[in-house]
Structure formats: structure tokens, C-alpha cells
Amino acid sequence: MLLLSLGFTSDKCDVYEKINRLSSGFKDKGINIKFVENDDGRMHFIKCFVKDEDSLSCDLKDVKRRFDVHAANLIYEIIIDNYQMDIINRIIKNNYYYLKATEIGEISKKCADVLTGANLNTNENYMAFISMKNTIINKVHEYLSENTDIMIDGFLRFRLKDINMEVNEIVDRVVEEYLIEKEYNEFIKLLKYFVEIQESRIEIVNIVINIDGSYSMYDDNLNRISGEALKELIGDGLDGEQNLDDLLVSSLITMAPMFIIIHNAANIRNKEIIETIKSVFSDRVKICSGCDLCLKRNPAHKF
Structure with a gap:
């Protein structure tokens, strides 16, 4: 058959x-x-x-x-x-x-x-x-x-x-x-180029991701970088219409820190934002696995 x-x-x-x-x-x-x-x-x-x-x-x-x-x-x-x-x-x-x-x-x-x-x-x-x-x-x-x-x-x-x-x-x-x-x-690629040719305005930026997903930033002495401090660092480059993610990335690019340390990364709501920061700043970015800032100074204040 x-x-x-x-x-x-x-x-x-x-x-x-x-x-x-x-x-x-x-x-x-x-x-x-x-x-x-x-x-x-x-x-x-x-x-x-x-x-x-x-x-x-x-x-x-x-x-x-x-x-x-x-x-x-x-x-x-x-x-x-x-x-x-x-x-x-x-x-x-x-x-x-x-x-x-x-x-x-x-x-x-x-x-x-x-x-x-x-x-x-x-x-x-x-x-x-x-x-x-x-x-x-x-x-x-x-x-x-x-x-x-x-x-x-x-x-x-x-x-x-x-x-x-x-x-x-x-x-x-x-x-x-x-x-x-x-x-x-x-x-x-364009942002990477901009960061590479720009002089760093701050050595270290610590990004603390709060429990509610908002961000707080600290300098190398663990002093909070407030909105006023940001204006002093980067001038009038901030747009009031920016959302938190855009504000974070644009602030980092303008400051062009030598190192970025991200604390409490598990609290992040938008996972892509960390990948974007890593892509732009490459080996300048470190993910903290636990320190005093993570464990004891997870502040409530936000952008």
C-alpha cells in the first residue's frame, strides 16, 4: 500500500x-x-x-x-x-x-x-x-x-x-x-561619546533605589545630591517635564561621574534603566551587593 x-x-x-x-x-x-x-x-x-x-x-x-x-x-x-x-x-x-x-x-x-x-x-x-x-x-x-x-x-x-x-x-x-x-x-553610542569627551563634575555618584522604586543620589561623602545641588552641578539642563528615569539618566550624563554605584537594585521598577546606565557608562558602573548605604540608609526622600 x-x-x-x-x-x-x-x-x-x-x-x-x-x-x-x-x-x-x-x-x-x-x-x-x-x-x-x-x-x-x-x-x-x-x-x-x-x-x-x-x-x-x-x-x-x-x-x-x-x-x-x-x-x-x-x-x-x-x-x-x-x-x-x-x-x-x-x-x-x-x-x-x-x-x-x-x-x-x-x-x-x-x-x-x-x-x-x-x-x-x-x-x-x-x-x-x-x-x-x-x-x-x-x-x-x-x-x-x-x-x-x-x-x-x-x-x-x-x-x-x-x-x-x-x-x-x-x-x-x-x-x-x-x-x-x-x-x-x-x-x-552618541551618549557614550558625549560622556567620554566630557570632564567629570563629580567623582562618585551613589544611586539608592528606594522601596517604592524612586531614586536618591549621594556623592562620594554620602551627602545627598538634592535638586538644588544638581542645579549647581549641571546648571539649567534639567527639564521639568522629564520623568524620573529620564531625569536620572540625563543627570548622570551631564555630571559624567568617574564611578556610579547602584544600591538596592532589586527595588528597581524599570529594569531597562539599569541596562541603559550600564550601556552608557560601561565599566564605570558597579552594582552594590550590600553596604551601610543599602542596609541602614535606604532613605525615604526622592527626586
Whole structure:
């Protein structure tokens, strides 16, 4: 009994490890599957048959149903492993042709990570991965339930046209994230340069993060740096409209201290602010693991 005739571009796919894995799983259940291969020069075909049908203790239709479930997952892996980069690169080159080759390469890799589940650092990426996987597997399984012959190139072109919309959405989001990250990195680079060329106005700034998440600053003698003291240090550079995070970063950049010590870091509400300070000031930043200022002088006053 023919279970599957799988056609694919011969110079594109290496499916043998996947086919052997599928065969081994059925062999463990007492069902032997044999393969017949042929090549017409451009396309390669693998046909899967049930071997020794007469000796089977289970119904052939049941074998086909079970085989189709596993084959759908196998074909999904082939599509993701061998065809996804062509789809991604085509979309990027059509929609974002103005990007540099290096940028296209980085974005393609990030998109591929989402589609393979290798980079699910956000809920959106996780949902995109699950949606894409379910869409492909369900459509392949639906097709195999009525057919034994499937040519992957043609199936992608005619049966999975709608996945291009999902891939488009993934590419758009990854490009947006990439450009935001690039803009952020360029901004950090500019701030680093500004800090490096500026003369330090104070040697040490101790940042104490209070229990409520607000910040207090002290100099190297553990004297509180108040709003008035800040004005003396940095002049009129403070904007009354700034939020606390912006005020902290802009104050530090203007003062350009030689060292920054952050106390009670666990109280921070916005975790990214510490990463921003580290990015701008690099090895000038130290995280205190416990001192008198942390343990005994965790003050209530705020900015």
C-alpha cells in the first residue's frame, strides 16, 4: 500500500534523516515501511509503502491515518528547514529593498528564529510561531487525508499561499524591532561619546533605589545630591517635564561621574534603566551587593 509520494527540489532538501526517523517510529510498533526513490533531474521523489501488508495485525486505513499525522509534521519540518529562507528573503527584498545587505542578513536570521521557535523572547513571537506551525501542519494533514502524492514546491505555491501573509506580518514586526533597536544603539553610542569627551563634575555618584522604586543620589561623602545641588552641578539642563528615569539618566550624563554605584537594585521598577546606565557608562558602573548605604540608609526622600 502506498502511504506517501513526496516530491521536492533535489538540490534543496535533505529529508533522509527525517524519513528514517519516521520509519523507525513505525517499525517499533511492528509496521515496516519501505522506500523507493527516483530522480528526474530537477525533482526528487521518495515513495513510502507498507511492507509485508499481509502480516499486519492492524487495519491499513488506520496505519494510513497514523502515518499522515507524522508525515504532516515531517513535511512541516522540511518546509521550515529548506524553504523558509527563500520566502523570508523574497519578502524582505520586495518590501525593504532599501536595507543594506548586512541588515537584510540580520533580519532574515531573526525572522527564521521566530519561524523555527528558536527566538521566542516575546509573546508576539511565540504566538506567531504557534500560528504558523499549526497552519502548515493542519493544511498538510488535510491534504494528505485525501491524497498520497504531494510536491512540496507546488503545495507551497498553491495550497499555502495564505502563509505569506503571516510571514509578511512576522517580517514587518521583526524589521520594526530591528530598526528600533538600531536607533537605540546609535543613541547609546552618541551618549557614550558625549560622556567620554566630557570632564567629570563629580567623582562618585551613589544611586539608592528606594522601596517604592524612586531614586536618591549621594556623592562620594554620602551627602545627598538634592535638586538644588544638581542645579549647581549641571546648571539649567534639567527639564521639568522629564520623568524620573529620564531625569536620572540625563543627570548622570551631564555630571559624567568617574564611578556610579547602584544600591538596592532589586527595588528597581524599570529594569531597562539599569541596562541603559550600564550601556552608557560601561565599566564605570558597579552594582552594590550590600553596604551601610543599602542596609541602614535606604532613605525615604526622592527626586
